[in-house]
Amino acid sequence: MRPPTDYRSALGADLSQQASKLNADGRYREAVALVERFEKVVEPLAPLSYEAGYALNRLGETEAALAHYSAAIEKAPELTSARYDRGELYLSQARWREARVDFEVVVRIQPGHWAGHFRMAHLAGVSMDPAAMEKHLTNAIRTGFDLHVIASDPAWRTFAKDPELGAVLRKIIILYTDESLLKGMGLQP
Numbered sequence: 001m002r003p004p005t006d007y008r009s010a011l012g013a014d015l016s017q018q019a020s021k022l023n024a025d026g027r028y029r030e031a032v033a034l035v036e037r038f039e040k041v042v043e044p045l046a047p048l049s050y051e052a053g054y055a056l057n058r059l060g061e062t063e064a065a066l067a068h069y070s071a072a073i074e075k076a077p078e079l080t081s082a083r084y085d086r087g088e089l090y091l092s093q094a095r096w097r098e099a100r101v102d103f104e105v106v107v108r109i110q111p112g113h114w115a116g117h118f119r120m121a122h123l124a125g126v127s128m129d130p131a132a133m134e135k136h137l138t139n140a141i142r143t144g145f146d147l148h149v150i151a152s153d154p155a156w157r158t159f160a161k162d163p164e165l166g167a168v169l170r171k172i173i174i175l176y177t178d179e180s181l182l183k184g185m186g187l188q189p
Contacts, residue, residue: 008042008043009045011038012042012045012048013047015034015035015038015048016047016050016051018034019031019034019035019048019051019055020051022034022055023051023055023058028055028058028059029055031051031054032052035048035049035052035055044071046071046072046075046076046082047072047076049069049071049072049075049082050069050072050079050082052068053067053068053069053071053082053085054085057069057089062089065085065089066086066089069082069086069089070086073086078105078109080105080106080109080110083102083105084102084103084113084115086098087099087101087102087106087119088119090102091119096123099119100120100123103116103119103123104120107136111143112144113143114139114141114143114144114145115140115145117136117137117139117140117143118136120132120136121133121135121140122155124136125155125158125159125165126155128165130164130167130168133159133168134168134171137169137172138172147172148181150181150185156169160186160187161186166187170182170187173185173187
């Protein structure tokens with residue numbers, strides 16, 4: 001005989017899918033309201049907290065989004081979607097240490113997560129660590145990152161001006177792409 005389904009988990013999974021659909025449709029306030037109703041009546045669940053955090057992030061309510069991402073992570077420490085999104089918010093606030101912790105967990109759990117490696121490379125640039133930058137940027141490229149994205153990012157243009165970081169970027173660009181990106185980054189051969 002099969003054990004009975006955990007009603008709360010089953011309902012939470014269903015509501016998480018509904019909140020995700022609302023978010024995909026740009027109906028962020030409705031997603032937050034759905035999650036809040038469930039959490040008030042039943043209990044907070046990690047996937048629902050994540051969906052509320054995502055909606056609030058899209059609405060520009062950073063502190064509330066951070067609180068929901070953190071609640072999701074508290075319940076499920078290895079929920080990489082919440083870790084990644086919270087790391088992005090920390091990165092946007094120049095909270096380097098907190099961002100690094102989240103992105104480290106993302107790349108440990110999902111080594112093929114190119115965006116996690118890209119953000120780790122970014123943080124290595126911020127901390128002036130060329131070896132870590134090379135390692136993570138190479139991993140990002142090997143797992144699907146399009147290196148041309150850095151051409152329009154002011155932070156990466158700043159990294160390119162540094163003698164050590166610029167040398168790493170030059171090497172990676174030569175290995176993985178074409179000279180047009182070298183020129184675009186001001187890294188003439």
